[in-house]
Amino acid sequence: MADQTFSQQESNDATAGYHVPVLLNEAVEGLNIQEGGIYIDATFGGGGHSRQILKRLGDKGRLIVFDQDIDAAANVPDDKRVLFIPQNFRHIQRFLRLHKITGVDGILADLGVSSHQFDEAARGFSFRFDANLDMRMDQRQTLTAADILKTYSELQLHKMFEQYGEVTNAKTLAKTIVQQRSIISISTIQELKQAVQAGVMGNPQKYFAQLFQALRIVVNDELGALKELLRQSEGLLKPGARLAIITFHSLEDRIVKNFFKTGTMEEVAEDELFGRKPANPFLIITKKPIVPTAAECKNNSRARSAKLRVAGKK
Ligand SMILES: C[S@@+](CC[C@H](N)C(=O)[O-])C[C@H]1O[C@@H](n2cnc3c(N)ncnc32)[C@H](O)[C@@H]1O
Numbered sequence: 598m599a600d601q602t603f604s605q606q607e608s609n610d611a612t613a614g615y616h617v618p619v620l621l622n623e624a625v626e627g628l629n630i631q632e633g634g635i636y637i638d639a640t641f642g643g644g645g646h647s648r649q650i651l652k653r654l655g656d657k658g659r660l661i662v663f664d665q666d667i668d669a670a671a672n673v674p675d676d677k678r679v680l681f682i683p684q685n686f687r688h689i690q691r692f693l694r695l696h697k698i699t700g701v702d703g704i705l706a707d708l709g710v711s712s713h714q715f716d717e718a719a720r721g722f723s724f725r726f727d728a729n730l731d732m733r734m735d736q737r738q739t740l741t742a743a744d745i746l747k748t749y750s751e752l753q754l755h756k757m758f759e760q761y762g763e764v765t766n767a768k769t770l771a772k773t774i775v776q777q778r779s780i781i782s783i784s785t786i787q788e789l790k791q792a793v794q795a796g797v798m799g800n801p802q803k804y805f806a807q808l809f810q811a812l813r814i815v816v817n818d819e820l821g822a823l824k825e826l827l828r829q830s831e832g833l834l835k836p837g838a839r840l841a842i843i844t845f846h847s848l849e850d851r852i853v854k855n856f857f858k859t860g861t862m863e864e865v866a867e868d869e870l871f872g873r874k875p876a877n878p879f880l881i882i883t884k885k886p887i888v889p890t891a892a893e894c895k896n897n898s899r900a901r902s903a904k905l906r907v908a909g910k911k
Contacts (some may be wrong), residue, residue, distance in 0.1 A: 612869040615672060616711040618645025619900045622845055623887050624705055627841040627907035633657040634702030637693075637833075640664065640712040644672040647679070650705070654678060661698065663689065665735035668713060685735060687825035690833060701838040704830055708823065708849055710734065710813065712899065722813060725785040732809075732816045742812045743784045747820045751775045758887040761820075761848065762811030765798050770808070810846070821844060823849060827856045831878055834910040839882070841907045850886065850904050857881050857908040882907040 625663045632655030638647045641662035650660055651674070658704045659678050682692050686706065702900060711850040714734065715723045723740060730742040741864030749757065754771035758764040770793060771772075777783060777792040790805065814820065823842075828903070828911055830840050840857075844850040856862060860877035886904035894901045 600910065602705075606900055612668075613643075615643035615713045617897050617899070618643070618649075619707065619893070619897065619903045620889055620905045621645060621649055622842060623905055624707065624841050625653065625714040627882065627887075627905065628703040628705060628839045630654060631702055635659045635661070635698060635700070637689070637701055638662040639704060639706040640708065641669050641672070641681065642666075643669070643713065644674065644706070646707060648674065648706055651676060651678065659703075661693065663692070663698070666711075666714065667736065668717075669711075684699065684820055685854050687822040689826060690829040696721075699833075699837060700835040702835060704826075704834065704842045706823075706826060707843040708819070711846045721786065722809070723810055724786055724790065729785055729787055730783070730789060730812070732813050734817050740816060742816050745812060745815055746774060746789065747778060748784050751796075757815055758811045760811075761814040762807035762809075764804070764807045764811065765851060766796060769796050778870065782899060814848075820848060820852065823852055824862050827853070828862050831860065831910075838910045839907060840879070840910070843903055843905050845899075845902050845904075848884065849907070853906050857906060858886070878911055879908040880911055882909050 607671070622714040628650065630636065630650060632653070634654070635658070636650055638650065638660065641647055641664040641833045644662070647662055649658060654660060661680045661682060662673065663682045663684060665683065667683055670681060670683060673679060680696065684692055693701070710722055714720050718726035718728050719731070721728045730746065732742040733740070739760055746754075746759075751771045754774055755768050758767035758770050764770055771797050773793050774783065781788065781792060783789050783792050793808070813821050817903070834840060842853045844853055857879055858877070858881070859874070860879050861875070886906050888905075889900040
């Protein structure tokens with residue numbers, strides 16, 4: 598479960614105020630950087646992982662970075678090896694082709710939102726503040742969290758809170774929202790909190806973290822984008838190249854784990870006659886996911902739910 602309650606951490610990093618990278622050395626190590634290689638940081642953010650990759654890249658190496666949030670552009674280093682693509686990584690293949698890149702040596706994705714996005718009240722990601730229920734990582738997109746609360750049916754809201762937030766009383770919550778939205782406006786964080794206040798179960802911090810996580814996942818179609826990235830990675834990675842993914846909740850981790858295991862997003866049916874499965878183009882490098890040390894979790898509470906999985910292209 599993603600954690601919305603983390604606080605900003607101290608660090609010497611140039612953009613530490615923007616985001617403190619999680620599993621920094623482990624993830625970059627997992628990419629097995631070749632000096633002259635082409636690497637992708639699909640989730641540039643504050644650029645913590647990218648800077649570490651650049652340290653290991655030679656003069657001829659290239660680093661292509663994606664972020665759908667234009668705020669991240671301010672963190673792009675002035676370095677001729679770097680190309681910033683301000684787009685959703687779900688279109689990775691298309692944008693790389695546009696830049697005449699057909700094969701890469703490694704792809705890193707550090708999923709979810711940055712501390713910057715959580716801490717900018719106006720972005721609407723955090724229930725610590727009051728602002729419009731926005732939650733768009735890409736501000737060119739039109740759909741906001743408020744739109745979802747206005748337009749989804751009771752059943753859609755129920756399923757969303759259940760599947761993406763694991764909210765204990767998802768059904769009641771959905772019912773309350775549908776009742777309340779016919780009486781009052783639910784366009785801001787405070788309006789939402791007030792509308793559902795009576796039904797909050799357990800620790801309110803945890804309850805709202807789950808509710809907000811569900812909304813955020815749907816607004817940004819986070820799982821759909823992850824599946825697209827994984828699907829397209831097969832065609833982009835050269836033999837021997839690496840794919841390293843850091844996830845922050847079980848829904849994401851399950852998708853990555855299954856994909857690495859089977860090499861496909863589809864259900865794998867055994868060949869009925871011979872009992873064979875289609876060949877998997879990936880080799881699992883991390884048999885078990887790598888998790889942060891106790892020291893990292895102590896310094897950066899956001900790290901607590903992180904899991905890193907690495908696969909290599911055969
Ligand atoms: C956890 S932060 C990454 C932090 C980064 N590794 C660092 O060291 O600063 C995730 C970033 O990825 C971006 N992001 C998330 N999903 C994305 C997607 N589908 N396409 C492009 N960028 C995405 C977010 O806007 C955010 O800036």
